[in-house]
Amino acid sequence: MxxxxxxxxxxxxxxxxxxxxxxxxxxxxxxYLPEGRPPSSAADVLPGGRDVTLTTADGLNLASWYFPAAQAKAAVLVAPGNAGNRSYRAPIARALTARGLSVLLLEYRGYGGNPGDPSEDGLALDVRAARDFLVREAGTPLVYFGESLGSAVVTELATEHPPSGLVLRSPFVDLASVGQRHYPFLPVRWLLRDEFPTRDNVARVKAPITVVYGSADSVVPAGQSREVARAAGARTVEVPGADHNDPVFSDGPELVDAIAGASGAPAQ
The missing domain is CATH 1.20.5 (Single alpha-helices involved in coiled-coils or other helix-helix interfaces)
Structure with a gap:
């Protein structure tokens, strides 16, 4: 026995x-859920759109899209979430350039045909290459916009290089907090190699911050986004009934107004 x-x-x-x-x-x-195939061309999204290459500190060349606006008041660095590729962010580029803002759609390593494998450290290098490009190219104030995972990426960047405005869409407290919700049977905090501590980092950012989130988010609970906002002393925009991947978070007025407002561009 x-x-x-x-x-x-x-x-x-x-x-x-x-x-x-x-x-x-x-x-x-x-x-990380990349769509590996390269999208067609920035010019297919908007006339004047440019296919650009960002070079990271560890030597990777990352294809991305840049949409310059004539007499732009600011340039927006868009750090995407964990899935798809830059073509999925074309609607926000169109909406923001229509507001007179230049837009860089960053494509991470391992996404959209880019070399390398994504990781927390790797994405930190990628977003710095994007910022360096805009500093050289745009010659305007910079706004950082991050969606979900990208919120953690731009928040970490902002602790070192504060922007004129920081807009976080559906940010989480840290990656373990989201992982524990979806994998409650695993000791997620012990297992994770990437932390993305958004709440801790955002408290150190010296820039105006806006947090946009959906009240019905099934991926990142609305309470986590509110917790990030409290840590930052941020302005909040709650979209009633919106889930994580609803169309309102592609180019909806709440999101576009928040980003344009962070740049100083007039609301419409």
Missing amino acids: RKKVLIGLAVAVTIVGVVFGGAFAFQRKLI
Whole structure:
């Protein structure tokens, strides 16, 4: 009897070890969901759109899209979420250039045909390459806009290089807090290699901050976005009934007004 118990315990420990080991080894496949194929061209999105290459400090060349606006009052650095590629952010580029803002759609490493593999450290290098490009090219004040995971990316950047305005869409407290919600059976905080501590970082940012979120977000709970806003002393824009990937967060008026407002451009 004792032998059977020990065998059963050994099997259980092995299964748990395999589950936890697999979660650790393949976690980035669950976090980062790139669409690897390259999109067509920035000029297909808007006349005057440019395909540009951003060079990171670790030597990667990242294809991205830049949409300069004539006599722009500001330039917006768009840091995307964890899925798709830059073509998914074309609607926000169109909406913001119509407000007289230049827009850079950053494409991370491993996304949209770019080399490399995404990670927290890697995305920090990618967004710095994007900022460097805009500093050289735009010659205007900069607004950082991050969606979901991208909120963590631009918040970390803002602790070192404060923008004129920072707009966070559906930000989470940190990656472990989101992971624990979706994988409650795993010790997510112990397993994660990437932390993305948005709440801790945002409290150190010296720039005006706006947090936009949906009240019915099923991916990042609205309470987490509100917690980030409280840590920042930020202005909040709640979109009633909106879920994480609803069209309102592509180019809806609440989002566009928040970003344009952060730039000083007039509302419409």
